[in-house]
Amino acid sequence: MDRKLLISKLDQAIKNTVGDDGRNHYLIKRIKQKKELLKSDKKYIERILEIKIDKISDDDSSNISNDKTKQFFPNLNLAKCTTCNNEIKLEDKSIRDNHKWYHSKCFQKSIIRKHSTPISETIENRKKKSGKDPIQFLLTGIIFVFLITTVYFILGHISMIAMGLGGAITIYHITGASGKIFSKNVKGKKAPSVFLLFLLGSPFLIATMIAYEGYTLLESPVRIILLWAMTISFWSTMLFVPMAVLSKYREDIQEDVKSYPKISIIIPAFNEEKVIKNTIEGLLETKYPKKEIIFVDDGSTDKTLEIASEFKDQIKVLHKENGGKASALNYGLVYSSGEIIVIVDADTIIGRNSLKEIVKGFEIDEHVAAVAGNIKVRNRVNWITKCQALEYITGIQIVRRAFDIFGSITIVPGALGAFKKSLLTEAGAYGKETIVEDFDQTIKLLKAGLVTQGSSKATAYTEAPNSFRDFFAQRKRWYRGNIQVLKRHSDALTNPRFGYLQRLSLPYLFLGMVITPIIGYTALANAILGIILGDWLYVLQISLIFTVVHYLMSALAIRIDDEDPKLLWYAGFLVFGFKQIVDAMLLKAIIEHLQKKRATWTSAKRIGV
Incomplete structure (x- = not known):
């Protein structure tokens, strides 16, 4: 593939807003510097330009005719204007709207013909409409329906009560978000947030309900821990998913x-x-x-x-x-x-x-x-x-x-x-x-x-670190440092004057850094124990619910960010595999902090790609 020709095609992609603008400019720079491209970069170029890249050469392309250009890039010059139906050439100014191509002049004429309002108002309305992605709403609906139906029909009434309590806390936070989001410096009695108290107290509540149903002493811990983990997951999903879609909509119409x-x-x-x-x-x-x-x-x-x-x-x-x-x-x-x-x-x-x-x-x-x-x-x-x-x-x-x-x-x-x-x-x-x-x-x-x-x-x-050694070095600093910050600002966990920092954000961080890794490994041990005791069906159901919910949430995140759908294949590792590595490093950081070991700066080696 000729270097100069490839640069011109990427320039054209930038003009026509094809692909990621920042990445396109960065790739042009690397090609000009005659640096080797990563496989991921080549796949990205192949995807947005619809071409195949083997090697990038320095052949002179100044005399390449338009026919030869089409031989290299058969699809780029063949796009036709939706309005006039004529071919859009590389040097023509063009606009892509709703997956269709237009000459710039044709697009403006089309807007004037179809709408009596000024062009500026029409473009603004189109921006507002772009905030509504039906796929996002569909995925959100599927997540909620799946959670509610599986909890009720598969896990039973006790699980439904536990999940319902988590849902109540969610509604409490969503209702509070309707007011001003900055702290109002309101005085109040110092105490942990309702959310943190609920999460720390929920296993005892769940244990009481399970004991009422008559489970044995050996069976109870298995279900208590698994239901505790499920309650936290349910709460996070119920709160974060609708808030994420709302945040995306607000950003799109800004x-x-x-x-x-x-x-x-x-x-x-x-x-x-x-x-x-x-x-x-x-x-x-x-x-x-x-x-x-x-x-x-x-x-x-x-x-x-x-x-x-x-x-x-x-x-x-x-x-x-x-x-x-x-x-x-x-x-x-x-x-x-x-x-x-x-x-x-x-x-x-x-x-x-x-x-x-x-x-x-x-x-x-x-x-x-x-x-x-x-x-x-x-x-x-x-x-x-x-x-x-x-x-x-x-x-x-x-x-x-x-x-x-x-x-x-x-x-x-x-x-x-x-x-x-x-x-x-x-x-x-x-x-x-x-x-x-x-x-x-x-x-x-x-x-x-x-x-x-x-x-x-x-x-x-x-x-990002591309080896386990460098990954451990980076995360060691992150996690030891995060615990330092939690300790340094622990007063914010109990002081209501700090608004949502006290009510939601810091408790969630405490949950993720301290409670979640403990629950993760405890749940894994209890799952193994449950299988040994013959409660394998219950363990399997909980595991499947966790995995499916995480896949759905990952799909929603990829959709919101307009990212590579192929990354969805790795969602399972964020439940089993990668997650356990992260949890182990978090636990290691907690233990080192309790042992009062000195936290030092560690970082990954630079690759320079």
Whole structure:
């Protein structure tokens, strides 16, 4: 495949909004640099351009005729305009609407003919309609119907009561979300949230009901633990699924950014020579009129500073002695002049329109202090990276979207996160007390009564660990750091003045980091015991319900994010396999914390792809 010809086709895809805009620009850059493409990149190009790529060569394509172009790309030049039915050539300006192609002029004439309202109003109405995806609503309906019918007809009345209590807590939170989402600083008696009390007390309630039905001493623990896990799953699904669809709808109908405040992009880096050039080039290419890029070298011992200095005419290049990521961010803040601060990791390549999209989040409410970007795994090359890719998608598109509705997203990621500078500085500098500075800083903002939102259109592509050794190193830091933050801000678990941070977000994080891994392995042991005792049918039913629900939720997340449907094949591993690895690492982090072992910074090796 000719290099120049492939670049021209990707340029055409960008003009016609085919595929992911940010990824298209990144691939063009890699092809120009004559770097090898990943298999996933080649499959992506083949999918959006409908071609087959074997090898990319440097053959001269300047004299290739239009006929030869069609020989290479038989489908691209054969698209016809829906209005005039003439072929749309590569050099023609075109628009794709509702899976149909139009010449730009024909499309505008078609709108004028069909509608008496102005074109601008028609386009705005079309945007609003785009927020309604029937497939999303269908999947949501299937999830709810499946849960209710299986619990009632298969698991029986006790399970229905336990699930019903979880549903009541869900309705309680959804009703509360109708008011203002920022903290009102209302005083009240200190106590854990209703949600946390319910989850911690539910096994005792379930045990009482099971004992009433006359199960033996050996059978009871099996059903208690499995029903406890099922209750948590039921509650999460009942709350997060409708909130995720609502969040997606709200984001789709949101108007374009009305003003462009100046933004300062800070890139903290330590020994990132393999990836830093791509990150800086990607930021320079992003579409935003008022931006400054501040690179902070945190005492690197490799060529990171040397590579960054090549761009010193376009960005601010700062250097300091090694002091950690938090100190590098604080150092960059001193030199920033923007109203909005955007933090980007040194291994992250952001989408071409991500800066504009992430700024839109601040126009929702004056109390919005931070907006989290949509982090995607780019190097989906093996089992471990594909499981991480799906984990990111379900976590962001289901769980985080629910927190977005409540204005209490707990982690604005360091890979791509934006902050209102005035509010960020009021909350205090990035602290060195933990090794997960993004989590700690976000909780500080929420405790100040502010709002954190998310943007799934502000995309950022990051390198995920592609080996178990690197995966363990990354997650060790994450989980030890998360426990540090939970301990540091444990007062928020019982103080009602912190609003949804106390009522929902922090209890859920406590559940996920401490309770869930314990339940996971306890449930696994009880399932094995249940099979040995002959209660295998009940264990099988519970396992199937867990698996089917997770597949349906993964399908919904992939649909919301317009992601690769092939990732759905890996949904089962997030129930059996990958999940147990994660739970084991969480338990290890808890044990190390209880043993008062020192938490150290560990990270994965850079691949540089």
